[in-house]
Amino acid sequence: MDRDANLIGRKVAKLRYQRKWTQDTLVAKMQIRGCNITRDVLANIETKRCVATDKHIFFFAEVFGVDVAELFRS
Template structure:
């Protein structure tokens, strides 16, 4: 089962791949930082079988050296050219349902 609310899995996998880290490498780095994550949890996040917690998202951004927002895919642009965030898109969908 895939979680539509997991929007960071592909980015986490890509950032890990760009650094030539295995899942075990990334988990070891996260655990050193104090994030109690296992390889199976990371694998489930990357494959969208589970959703990362807020704490895990913060640790992932820190270990990759990126802003938290970089983990999330860009949304569509508004008519004035400014991006619509993922949270805005989700809220808009809920209101229209």
């Protein structure tokens, strides 16, 4: 996989660390809102082994309380 394809992985990890959330905590917050995501998928997004879907991006922004565009900023 092209490692440049996943632009938000590092940002998701950074926002999660800033909040002192575990991957399980973030996954639970997303699942409560209706997002079908697992810890394995989140780990793969954060480490750029898979690409986040548009649905994941929407839920990341919602859970973190940021604009979608913020997820694409370094």
